[in-house]
Amino acid sequence: MDLSNFTLAPENVTTTSLPTSPIPWLEYVLLPSLFLGACFLVGVPGNILVIWTILFRISPRSFTVVLLLHMAIADFSVLITLPIWIHALADSWVFGLFFCKFLTYLIHVSMYGSLFFITLMSVHRFLAVVFPFVLLRWQQRRRVYGILGIAWILALAFASPVFVYRTTMVHGDSVQCSHRKYSSDQQKLAILLLESTVGFVVPFFILLLCYSFILHKIQHLKSKKIKSEKLIVSVVIAFFLCWFPYHVFNVLTIASVLLKSTDPSTSESLEKVVAVGNNIAGALAFFCSCLNPILYAFAARSFRGGLRGINFTKVLGQMNEDTTQKKPTKISHISDDHNSLENQVPHSLEIQKSHSLQNQISPSLENHRPCSLQS
Numbered sequence: 001m002d003l004s005n006f007t008l009a010p011e012n013v014t015t016t017s018l019p020t021s022p023i024p025w026l027e028y029v030l031l032p033s034l035f036l037g038a039c040f041l042v043g044v045p046g047n048i049l050v051i052w053t054i055l056f057r058i059s060p061r062s063f064t065v066v067l068l069l070h071m072a073i074a075d076f077s078v079l080i081t082l083p084i085w086i087h088a089l090a091d092s093w094v095f096g097l098f099f100c101k102f103l104t105y106l107i108h109v110s111m112y113g114s115l116f117f118i119t120l121m122s123v124h125r126f127l128a129v130v131f132p133f134v135l136l137r138w139q140q141r142r143r144v145y146g147i148l149g150i151a152w153i154l155a156l157a158f159a160s161p162v163f164v165y166r167t168t169m170v171h172g173d174s175v176q177c178s179h180r181k182y183s184s185d186q187q188k189l190a191i192l193l194l195e196s197t198v199g200f201v202v203p204f205f206i207l208l209l210c211y212s213f214i215l216h217k218i219q220h221l222k223s224k225k226i227k228s229e230k231l232i233v234s235v236v237i238a239f240f241l242c243w244f245p246y247h248v249f250n251v252l253t254i255a256s257v258l259l260k261s262t263d264p265s266t267s268e269s270l271e272k273v274v275a276v277g278n279n280i281a282g283a284l285a286f287f288c289s290c291l292n293p294i295l296y297a298f299a300a301r302s303f304r305g306g307l308r309g310i311n312f313t314k315v316l317g318q319m320n321e322d323t324t325q326k327k328p329t330k331i332s333h334i335s336d337d338h339n340s341l342e343n344q345v346p347h348s349l350e351i352q353k354s355h356s357l358q359n360q361i362s363p364s365l366e367n368h369r370p371c372s373l374q375s
Contacts, residue, residue: 033086035283040082043290047076050293053312063124063144064323065316067117070148074110075289081106092174100177101166108159112199116151118236119203125232126210129217158198161191185257192250200247207236228322231299235292242288246281249274
């Protein structure tokens with residue numbers, strides 16, 4: 001994943017040309033710095049507010065809200081590094097090779113982590129809407145923590161190839177953390193295929209399957225629940241729209257490698273397209289990390305006076321209430337229509353049985369009274 005390509009010019013443009021020409025400086029330094037600065041100013045306070053609201057204003061927390069909490073933590077860990085990338089844009093990478101690898105690795109971990117959390121959220125909503133009683137069997141605190149731990153471990157594992165190929169490169173008089181160095185074309189193909197398969201294709205089809213069933217059942221939910229479901233869907237769609245261009249350019253890079261021996265001219269043209277497109281993909285990746293708080297803010301109808309905690313408390317609290325799976329006991333909460341119907345059916349049957357029993361007793365009493373009088 002070449003997210004930091006957004007923070008400097010493509011490899012065929014040297015940094016020595018940037019100071020002498022105002023157009024490259026505007027395109028590769030000023031505009032990216034302003035964009036990253038805006039993401040930092042919006043995303044860092046927004047995600048801090050989401051984390052604070054969930055931790056201190058919402059209790060108990062549903063599985064969906066817990067996943068949103070972990071997504072906010074992942075996004076915050078990426079956005080907090082933006083001043084370093086801005087400094088590298090304006091001057092040079094002065095933090096060493098290991099820090100270059102580590103920060104890029106952190107971005108990858110955030111991408112995979114958020115992807116796994118969104119996939120878990122979608123599967124959870126699918127079970128809650130279609131198979132609510134199946135969901136209750138595994139939704140326990142220990143199992144939830146275990147699932148979250150596995151998601152983080154997988155994110156750490158799938159992001160590890162960064163340490164293999166990421167390196168620094170000298171551009172003129174400066175050093176930049178933007179270069180991928182593969183040992184062979186086979187290694188390059190393997191890493192890119194892994195990223196696009198695990199990072200997009202498989203989760204996309206899982207989400208497509210889940211939400212096809214959810215949208216079929218969503219018409220039977222209450223209006224408040226529909227709003228919560230729509231907000232969850234908007235978070236999922238926003239994430240995939242932001243990361244879709246990156247994986248498209250991954251596919252173009254794979255095609256370029258495969259065509260290198262058979263059609264060199266087409267391969268070179270694809271490389272030029274990817275060099276420019278990586279800037280767009282990197283911009284959307286950083287923007288994705290600050291997008292969720294914006295969606296939460298717009299979801300709260302009282303959002304007119306700025307980013308206030310009460311707005312996040314309202315929308316996240318409502319989502320927490322609507323997505324809480326309640327067991328048919330006194331300990332847990334009830335929010336699923338199927339569970340409420342289950343509790344109502346035995347009660348209605350008891351009422352019907354009592355009425356039928358009363359109807360059977362009353363005629364027998366009426367027949368018994370005349371007999372006693374005659375005797």
